[in-house]
Amino acid sequence: MAETGTDPPLLSVEGLHSYYGRAHILSGVSLSVARGEVVVLLGRNGAGKTTTLKCIMGLVRPAEGRIRFQDEDIAGAAPYAVCRAGLAYVPEDRRIFTELTVMENLEVGRQKPRAGAPEWTPDRLFALFPNLAEMRNRLGGRMSGGEQQMLTIARSLMGNPSAILLDEPSEGLAPVIVEQMAQTVRELKAEGLTVILSEQNLHFANHVSDRAYIIEKGQIRYEGTMAALAADEDVRAAYLTV
Amino acid sequence: MGFYFTQFLTGLASASSLFLVAAGLSIIFGVTRIVNLAHGSFYMLGAYIAYSIVTSIDVGPVGFWLAVLAAAVAVGLIGVAVEMLLLRRIYHAPEMFQLLATFGVVLVVQDAALAIWGPADKLGPRAPGLDGAVRIFGELVPQYDLAMIVLGPLVLGAIWLLFHKTRWGTLVRAATQDRQMLGALGANQKVLFTSVFFAGAALAGLGGAAQVPREAVSLFTDLNIIAEAFVIVVVGGMGSILGAFLAAVLISELNAFGILIFPQITLVLMFLVMAVILVVRPWGLLGRPEFIARGPGEMPEAPYRPADGRLKLLGLAALLLLVAVPLAGDDFLMVLMVDVLLLALFATSLHFIMGPGGMVSFGHAAYFGLGAYGAAMLTKLLDTPMELAVAGGIAAAAAGAVVFGWFCVRLSGVYFAMLTLAFAQIGWSVVFQWGDVTGGDDGILNVWPAAWASSRIVFYYLTLALCTGAILFMRHLLYAPFGYGLRAGRDSPLRAEAIGIDVRMRQWHGFILAGAMSGLAGSLYAFSKGSVFPDIMAIPQSIDGLMMVLLGGVKTLSGPYVGAAAFHLLEDQISRLEFWRAILGVTILFLVIVFPQGLVGFLRQRLSRDEAAP
Incomplete structure (x- = not known):
């Protein structure tokens, strides 16, 4: 596989099953992510990307399957415990606390520093997202979509995670902001963070990711480096084009 | 000065x-x-x-x-x-x-x-x-x-x-x-x-x-205070502390000065102010529009299935048992069963708006009480024959539901629940404080059925026929386009509107119908007891209705009858004991923790687990 060296993966998921009522959403999803990697989960709408991330985060309880993160079994753990284990989550709909200011939103995300993970302070985050620095006391509800997207990432980073789950970070953003977002992901990687993102936008994924999984109908159908995927027209036609 | x-x-x-x-x-x-x-x-x-x-x-x-x-x-x-x-x-x-x-x-x-x-x-x-x-x-x-x-x-x-x-x-x-x-x-x-x-x-x-x-x-402080606190929270705006403060001042001043001008109706005044504010500012003085607070994702409710052969048989058997009740020759049993039947109708009418309608009313007893008082007052004041008095009771309840419902369906969720409670409290306080007409705390006595229905057996069969008919009618409506529209409005108001259903109007009609049915139960109740007291439209009575529906399971159609029967039999047994409230309370807590899906919901789950689900 694509992991380099003999280190155990930072995050590994095996045989994940999930149901919504009687609908079988995930049927045996497995993936593994090495420390420092940027891995993208590609797939069409309704393929199971968001549910996979929510299962990892503990927001959806998997019916079956194992999830290991930094040698801890986190399957079925409460979201706050998963977060405190060092995994951050950025939902696709952002879920900013609209009644709280930027600073207060950051405060809500604050957790203790963690060994082996980059440590964030509001000032460091304002350096990463200069826009936010100018609106420290603005209410979350009075920010543009792009600003909210930056804030939701900054807020998750306040937990000093070793890995971050980004659910469709480029969705609904203007092209300029998407470019900023790509830059942000590269900077997070440079900080040593592991990034797992879900995407429909292959172009964006190409710019930021090392490796890709393709999910369809709740199953992983493809795994490979971005270069390999770029070369494989058939796979892209089968699973990604609308 | x-x-x-x-x-x-x-x-x-x-x-x-x-x-x-x-x-x-x-x-x-x-x-x-x-x-x-x-x-x-x-x-x-x-x-x-x-x-x-x-x-x-x-x-x-x-x-x-x-x-x-x-x-x-x-x-x-x-x-x-x-x-x-x-x-x-x-x-x-x-x-x-x-x-x-x-x-x-x-x-x-x-x-x-x-x-x-x-x-x-x-x-x-x-x-x-x-x-x-x-x-x-x-x-x-x-x-x-x-x-x-x-x-x-x-x-x-x-x-x-x-x-x-x-x-x-x-x-x-x-x-x-x-x-x-x-x-x-x-x-x-x-x-x-x-x-x-x-x-x-x-x-x-x-x-x-x-x-x-x-x-x-x-010992009455608890419910008095909770009613006032509801009013204040709703008037001030749910979640707004400053709003609560302003509302508390407003309501208290209203009481302080109201008592000088209309000492009899301070309660009414308070709830009227609440109704007016909610209509002008549905989220209260400083509240914000209700956002969907995110919690664990709730499962959409399964569609109602028409009764299968087994269920129909079960229903028929239950009906035959009910028909056979007078054969036991036990007068007390007949009285008890009349109560159960009336409560079953009351609970079914509440379920009609709560389950399929998605409108949880905290004040359904108001319509039961309007029915009872309507019938009793017609009998006492105008000497109206029983048949007409029952019709009058239904009309009174329906009229109340027309007015109150018009306000209530404009709100949803917790606000709806609290406004229904407020209106019920208005009804109760009018009845309680307007002693000259309603008898106040002393109630109205000597409301007896017509001569032909005065025997216990005849009255029992009359009750059985009317309640069964009304319950089957409501059940039928739920499988008719009216009921589909009601459920569509509950599950997705926007989509229901988009396919041409006037959701608010549909809910209003449902509310009125449920009120009328509750009124039928209430007016029969007046004749079965021979008297009415303000208690039957007080908050605890509304809560009893909720308990019956929830005991039976809100997501089932047969739940309300089972819940009403279970609740009433339970209450009848334990209300003779000294600390019956505590026993009832502990029983409720036990049931809630053990059967969170209601009795019928629990049975159904067991059944479908035993068989391979089709």
């Missing part, structure tokens, strides 16, 4: 305690999404505990306030116990189950208070150091009132600081909006919920304790 100013000060002094209770209720609701019916009980406990302390120890001026604080902390700890032992198990249960559970707590606390403090009202001694009066504009104002006037804004300021200057407060405000996301950001909900419950309960306890020198505490 001086007189009006003192009256104004009295209003302000009363506002403080109400504000404390309402603020606690609002904070707890904001974070846990639980409408805590036991909040009035917390207030009552605070008052009783403070009373016990100040009457058993000789407290000085400082000691008095320490005693008040100690009572608040004690109540906070009781709140923590309730949260950890009970609510923690049911955060994921449907909203109405949580309500039921907190009502179980109300019952247990009522009997505990009865056992500890006895039935007599308790008025505490005057507060040491503040037992005099000062002259303002020539009128005497109790010093303690002035202290109370200071206490309200003081607590308001403290809450504001706590919410805006501490991490805990920031987390609480975040939880009010999106507790799932808060969890994903590393906050431990359990700790947060428990601490919020402590704070909310302690505020209620403080409110109660501080009232001890001003007002006697009685």
Whole structure:
């Protein structure tokens, strides 16, 4: 596989099953992510990307399957415990606390520093997202979509995670902001963070990711480096084009 | 001039305690999404505990306030116990189950208070150091009132600081909006919920304790206070502490001056103001439009399936059993079964708007009561024959539902529930206070059925026929386009509107129909008992209806009858015991924790687990 060296993966998921009522959403999803990697989960709408991330985060309880993160079994753990284990989550709909200011939103995300993970302070985050620095006391509800997207990432980073789950970070953003977002992901990687993102936008994924999984109908159908995927027209036609 | 100013000060002094209770209720609701019916009980406990302390120890001026604080902390700890032992198990249960559970707590606390403090009202001694009066504009104002006037804004300021200057407060405000996301950001909900419950309960306890020198505490304090606190929270805007303060002042001043002008209808006045404000500003004075608070994703409700052969057989067998009841020759059994049938109709009509309609009414007893009073008054005042009087009862209930429903269907969720409660309370207070016409507390006596129906057996069959007919009619409607539209409006109002259903109109019609059916049950009830009393439209009666529906299972169609029967038989058995409220309360708590899906829901789940699901 694509992991380099003999280190155990930072995050590994095996045989994940999930149901919504009687609908079988995930049927045996497995993936593994090495420390420092940027891995993208590609797939069409309704393929199971968001549910996979929510299962990892503990927001959806998997019916079956194992999830290991930094040698801890986190399957079925409460979201706050998963977060405190060092995994951050950025939902696709952002879920900013609209009644709280930027600073207060950051405060809500604050957790203790963690060994082996980059440590964030509001000032460091304002350096990463200069826009936010100018609106420290603005209410979350009075920010543009792009600003909210930056804030939701900054807020998750306040937990000093070793890995971050980004659910469709480029969705609904203007092209300029998407470019900023790509830059942000590269900077997070440079900080040593592991990034797992879900995407429909292959172009964006190409710019930021090392490796890709393709999910369809709740199953992983493809795994490979971005270069390999770029070369494989058939796979892209089968699973990604609308 | 001086007189009006003192009256104004009295209003302000009363506002403080109400504000404390309402603020606690609002904070707890904001974070846990639980409408805590036991909040009035917390207030009552605070008052009783403070009373016990100040009457058993000789407290000085400082000691008095320490005693008040100690009572608040004690109540906070009781709140923590309730949260950890009970609510923690049911955060994921449907909203109405949580309500039921907190009502179980109300019952247990009522009997505990009865056992500890006895039935007599308790008025505490005057507060040491503040037992005099000062002259303002020539009128005497109790010093303690002035202290109370200071206490309200003081607590308001403290809450504001706590919410805006501490991490805990920031987390609480975040939880009010999106507790799932808060969890994903590393906050431990359990700790947060428990601490919020402590704070909310302690505020209620403080409110109660501080009232001890001003007002006697009685065993009725709990429900009186919870009704007022609902009004204040709704008028001020759910979740807004400042709004609660303004509303408490508004309502208290209204009471203080209303009592000078219309001493008889202060209650009505209060609820009328609430209705007007809610129509003009549906989210209250300082509230914001209700956002969907994110919790665990709730499963969409399964569609109703037409009764299969087995269920039809079961229904037929039950009906035959009911027809055979008089053969037993037991008069008492027949009386009991008439009650069960009427309650089954009452519960089914409530379920009609609650289940398929998605409108949870806290005040359905109003229509039962309107039916009963309509029929009884026609009989007593105009000597109307029974047949016409029953029709009149139905008409009275329907008319009430036309008016109240028009307001209520404009709101949804918790606001709908509270407005229905408010209207029911208006109905109750009119009946209770308008003694010349309704007999007030003494009720209306000697309302007997027509000669042809006066035998127990005939009346039983009449009741059986009418109730069965009405229940089958409502069931039929749910499988007709009317019912489909109602459910569509519940599941997705926007999409229902988009395919041409006027959701609000449909809900209004459903509300009126349910009111009329409840009125039928009520008017028959009047004739079966021969009398009516205000109790039948009071809050506990509405809650009983909710309990029946929830006992049976709100997601099932046959639930209401099973629930009504189970509830009434249970109540009949235990209401003969001394501490029957506590027993009922514990039973409710037990049922809620063990059968969160209701009795019928539980049976169905068992059945479908035993068989391979088709």
